[in-house]
Amino acid sequence: MEPELHDDLKPLEFLLGTWKGAGVGDYPTIEAFNFGQEITFGHNGKPFLIYSSRSWLIEADGTVGRPLSTETGYWRPQPGNRLEVTLAHPTGIVEIYLGTIAFHQVELATDVVARTETAKEVKAGKRLYGLMPEKNGARDLGWVYEMAAMGQPLQAHLSAQLKKAD
Numbered sequence: 001m002e003p004e005l006h007d008d009l010k011p012l013e014f015l016l017g018t019w020k021g022a023g024v025g026d027y028p029t030i031e032a033f034n035f036g037q038e039i040t041f042g043h044n045g046k047p048f049l050i051y052s053s054r055s056w057l058i059e060a061d062g063t064v065g066r067p068l069s070t071e072t073g074y075w076r077p078q079p080g081n082r083l084e085v086t087l088a089h090p091t092g093i094v095e096i097y098l099g100t101i102a103f104h105q106v107e108l109a110t111d112v113v114a115r116t117e118t119a120k121e122v123k124a125g126k127r128l129y130g131l132m133p134e135k136n137g138a139r140d141l142g143w144v145y146e147m148a149a150m151g152q153p154l155q156a157h158l159s160a161q162l163k164k165a166d
Contacts, residue, residue, distance in 0.1 A: 023160025
């Protein structure tokens with residue numbers, strides 16, 4: 001039995017569930033690639049969303065390749081349609097994002113990026129999540145990620161289009 005949705009989460013209710021799909025990645029320090037992804041937004045009745053994401057390489061022939069990134073965290077809505085997001089990565093990076101919620105769209109920018117001694121250098125990030133226009137009775141979740149890392153300025157890195165899986 002799922003707990004009742006906390007009132008503070010109503011502006012983020014459109015994100016709830018599991019989303020699956022595919023995307024593309026590119027950055028000056030790597031070769032372009034295609035990836036598959038699964039994102040889950042859940043809750044336990046408290047005033048935050050529980051977030052997890054995992055992705056995997058999609059090979060040139062379309063088959064599933066090696067695992068890529070994973071991240072977990074919490075999305076905490078604040079008064080005035082503001083949002084705080086904490087994300088942890090197994091690669092030794094922890095990010096705190098601040099942003100806004102507007103209709104079915106979320107814009108985030110890093111406030112803090114911390115890393116362990118062995119983690120790659122990541123300086124900043126921007127993320128945009130939003131429902132895309134309805135198509136065949138459903139709305140996909142689109143998202144984009146810009147990153148400043150490895151001596152490069154903030155620029156496009158990842159984007160994906162995901163379908164509701166549950």
